Amino acid sequence: MQLWILLLLPLITCVGVAFGGERNARAIALGGSLVTFAWAVVLAMQFPHWQAEQWLYWPAPEDNAFPVLPGLGIAIELGVDSVSLLLVLLNVFLMPCCVLGSWVAIKERRREFYIWLLVLSTCVMGVFVARDVISFYTFFEASLVPGFFMLAIYGGPDRREASFKFFIYTFVGSLFMLLGLAYVAWQHAEQTGNWSFAISDLTTFAPTLSAGEQGWILLALLAGLAVKVPLFPLHTWLPLAHNQAPTAGSVNFAAVILKLGLYGLYVFVLPMVPEAVVTWGPTIAVLAVIGIVYAALICWVQTDVKKLIAYSSVSHMGFAVLGLLALNPLGLQGSVFYMLSHGFATGGLFLCIGMMYERYHTKDLREVGGLAFKMPVWSFFFIVLVFASVGLPGLNGFVSEFLCLIGTFTAVPGAQTGYPGVLGPWFAAIAATGMILGAMYLLYMTGKLCFGPLREPADHHESEELPKDLSLREIAAVAPIALVCLVFGIMPWPILHAVEPVAEAVLKPYPALVEIHFEKLDAAAKVSLLTDTTLEGSR
């Protein structure tokens, strides 16, 4: 019931926005998102498993199952574990900030804008709280529609192309994800005799499938999820969409929508197809590493600030994927923490860029710069968020990047931690160059934008409705984000502790599987060695 209310609150607000008139739309939306946030906080305080020893859902999904098609075992089940609750909190926290950030930027079709924003947030929360495949998929796909319209109506000059690319890319991928999931459900029905689409049933069943089948299922799931993450060759929709979206859209895309992919990897791929993950993990990790370095190099030559940050997301999400594939609790904790900290830092950065754009109507580094004197408050927040993104110790980015890299480093065959992995120092070392590159391009951008002589576009004139520096409303939008970045950077423990039992439960089958994998590899190597020596002998 609690979770149903959580999902319904934004929708009720939508009704209010629709009938409340064009002028009141933003105020109603702000009120609704604050209420949703408050309700989510109440839920977080009620959540009994923050300190749990085991991985538990709350409320127990079976208790609130709502049967839709009992014949096919389709029932809506909602429930949260600590990871999904954290992501829900991230979403509802950013909601009021988004509304505040687009307070004056959206002038036309205001009501629709806030309705799309609220629907988007419902869909995203739905993905996080869904405990059955069908509702997961439903919310996952439904989130495309508000995203599409937000992008296509309120976006920049290339909005048409960007929105179509965004929708079609994701839709095509996720069809194959549905196919993979339906295949698992069918196998489950075939072997146990009854249909079920509950994630818990499928994740306990799927690992019993053969390695070959698991490989195909992994491919199908990745088709849907890798687009959203985004993983290297499938990332091309992202810079365009993020660049063209209105401020609130960029914030939502970067902070929350990207997390759907990673969350899917965590909730489906890791528990469902462990053998395939062990076999193909290094391949996916190679893609992630390529993405990290490649996107970082692209960032270096960008002059469009928004595009730069968009590409930096591609680079950063690569670290999170590495953390997941490290297959040890440290990496997984780091990855979950990365989802949160990237959400806050990048979301905040997009908000800042939006505020600058509203004043100068350009995002080009060559046209605008040296704003530190003119806009000291803005520069302060911007620099804090850039440092959070870079990974300066003391801010949240550092914790997550460090944990992901440590996880990758220790993911070697005979790891002392008890969690042997398939990656290793090489992956971590190359990925770490991405961290250095990240510092370079982000600081380069900051230097251009904040310091040096003041540069303004030739046709710039002071806006009447916006003050020279940030208004109280704008400070209210970014300050909480910057504060959270600082708090998470200093005290990451509560979150890491909350994720730990989940991580251990998800990774339980992996050490054994990894060892078997290496034994097989060894055996294969020995065989080839033997044939080699015989050849040697015959020569």
Add this chain to the structure above:
Amino acid sequence: MIEMSSKLILITPEILLFIGAVVVAVLGLSTHRRIRNAVPWTTVGFLVAAIVATQYVYDGSETVTDADLLFPNLGLYLKVMVGVIAIGLVLLGIGMVDRRYEEAVRDGRTSFDPLRVVRGEYHAFLLLSIAGTMLIANANDLIWLFLAIELSSLPTYVMVALGRGTRRNQEAAIKYFFLGAMSSATFLYGFALLYGASGTLSLTGMQEVFADQAAADGIPLFGLIGMVLAFVGLCFKITAVPMHFYAPDVYQGAPTPVTAFISFMPKVAGFTAIIMLCAALGWSGHHIIDNAGVKVPTEGLPRPVHATLWVIAVLTMILGNIGALLQTSIKRLLAYSSISHSGYLLVGVIAGTAEGIDAVFFYLVTYGVATVAVFGVLCGLQRHGREVETLDDLSGLWKRHPGMAFVLALSAFSMLGLPPLLGFWGKLDLVIAGISAGETPLVVIMMATSAVSAYYYLHLAGLPVIRKPDARTEGVEAGPSAWPRIAAMVFGIGILILPFGARTLMEKAEASTKNSWLEPVETTLNTGDARPEDQTPELPQA
């Protein structure tokens, strides 16, 4: 005699529709405008009566089960579905048929001439075609099947020609008629060969003969050829490759309400007929009796037939979806989309088994609802007194007609299969049926092609909302009657709300195949992969 009277009882709904056809044909000639205006409502009244009658006739009694039909309970589902969606289709035509002439009469520009009105004829033909479609559910031999198919398609040839005047319309009428006649000849030839191969006209008798032949030396070659010919002929009805070429031209040339009609009704007729023929030939889950008197499952459709259907399905999905990509005319786009939907539906037919057929019938409902909604929008709007033609005409629709833009988006997304809309559940059902029947490659192709369809459905859904209105779209205004828009609204809301009732709908669809050969009552051999709830047959609710 008993058999005859029981047959007559089963076709009460169709008899009602025949009476209705006569009544509206006469009413349409009345000199009073009021009476003429009452024609559509009389039509709706008879449709409602037919639906109610269906509920009474199919009460699960022995009349139904002893009627010697392949699917004794199919009528209950099919007739209600066809009836309800037909009501929507009738609403689309209100204010459209005879529009200019009626306006002229009203303004006193011409005097009333019974020879020049077509309103009564339009609705009479509509009812006849619906009656024909419903009759297919009761077909128990090839003659009946053929006559029912012809009854459902002949009126549509006339209906297409009713939008007389434009050259495009004449082209459409000629094309539709001649190709339709050719397709009838093709499947009639197929039927003849089937009769030759089995020696019987009765579908249930044919099923037994083919089962015996399959158990012995296999079904004779010309029986298979007959089946393939019959399928190819029926492909015309369902707009599937290789008989799909006419669709874009005819859809574009026909008056919009008629386009809506021919994109739904012949499809239902064609698919019901194909399923009946497949059932006569035997499917996976079909049982034959071996020497020891034990029923054993056969392997499914014979290879050549399976291969033919497979190729037809794949080509239909690919050509339909690729053809739609380049269209600017909405009706042509919808024609190609209708082709591709036939491809998806064929996946369910190929999958066979009770699940596959249930999925086909359920999908037909989802398709029908979306079709009424999308054509309702097209019928409810006009541009300078003419039909809305291209996608560009609709840009900026949200500003003038937000409701219509909303319905258009809903129906396009539903056809695309976006959850949680109605179309998604239909597609999910097909996917599950396909995977369960081991047709994974086919389902993969279906997914890939429906991924392609995202592009054009997104245009259809998005452009009216995204684009700003321009000079071209200024002329777009509400049509002469509000009823098409009301129908669009009702069915559009249905797309949103019906998923909550999807459970009931699917149960009804499942009940339609109950008590049939798909579910032999006495099996000594458990097939093992039957779904648990299938093992307890239940009679459908009246």
